[in-house]
Amino acid sequence: NAGVTQTPKFRILKIGQSMTLQCTQDMNHNYMYWYRQDPGMGLKLIYYSVGAGITDKGEVPNGYNVSRSTTEDFPLRLELAAPSQTSVYFCASSYSQGADEKLFFGSGTQLSVL
Amino acid sequence: GQNIDQPTEMTATEGAIVQINCTYQTSGFNGLFWYQQHAGEAPTFLSYNVLDGLEEKGRFSSFLSRSKGYSYLLLKELQMKDSASYLCAASNYGQNFVFGPGTRLSVLP
Numbered sequence: 001n002a003g004v005t006q007t008p009k010f011r012i013l014k015i016g017q018s019m020t021l022q023c024t025q026d027m028n029h030n031y032m033y034w035y036r037q038d039p040g041m042g043l044k045l046i047y048y049s050v051g052a053g054i055t056d057k058g059e060v061p062n063g064y065n066v067s068r069s070t071t072e073d074f075p076l077r078l079e080l081a082a083p084s085q086t087s088v089y090f091c092a093s094s095y096s097q098g099a100d101e102k103l104f105f106g107s108g109t110q111l112s113v114l
Numbered sequence: 115g116q117n118i119d120q121p122t123e124m125t126a127t128e129g130a131i132v133q134i135n136c137t138y139q140t141s142g143f144n145g146l147f148w149y150q151q152h153a154g155e156a157p158t159f160l161s162y163n164v165l166d167g168l169e170e171k172g173r174f175s176s177f178l179s180r181s182k183g184y185s186y187l188l189l190k191e192l193q194m195k196d197s198a199s200y201l202c203a204a205s206n207y208g209q210n211f212v213f214g215p216g217t218r219l220s221v222l223p
Binding site: 033035040041042043044045048058090101102103104105106107108 | 118122147149155156157158159162201203205210211213214215216
């Protein structure tokens with residue numbers, strides 16, 4: 001039972017480079033999310049999706065893009081990487097947004113932009 | 115606005131009881147969640163409260179007062195493996211989760 005799978009686990013980028021963080025879940029969850037976590041800070045929502053073909057901005061979307069072509073996959077694209085995007089990124093999913101609907105997280109991607 | 119506050123760090127002794135507090139101010143509040151996050155790992159679900167009162171799950175209990183915008187996580191019979199960060203998160207209608215900064219708990223022998 002894989003759950004939420006993220007790749008890569010670590011990545012170093014140079015300023016201005018681009019990359020895609022991959023996220024896939026095998027739980028048939030409708031809702032998927034991308035969060036970033038800076039040291040000593042809470043998780044900040046970047047983008048989320050309520051189903052295939054539907055995405056929406058979260059709290060900190062600038063510098064990122066997402067797509068949701070299938071229920072399983074929700075990749076996060078970084079264009080023109082900047083040092084401010086150095087962070088740990090977590091993909092998460094949930095079945096719905098009900099009051100008791102918990103998030104399942106991937107193992108995270110540690111990204112450094114130098 | 116939306117704001118969640120928790121203490122940054124706490125220290126307790128193995129076998130003791132510790133209470134981690136969380137206050138929140140959010141619009142469209144739906145429920146309150148607690149997650150545990152060990153260093154270098156992803157958060158994992160611990161508990162949630164929708165109604166006022168105490169929810170008990172083994173050594174862990176969580177309390178919610180909606181009128182006061184207040185929750186706490188109670189950890190009993192502390193073990194070394196309980197050393198982790200504990201994230202308080204408010205669930206909002208249609209707006210997903212708002213996370214607090216997390217409380218780093220150190221359990222000492």
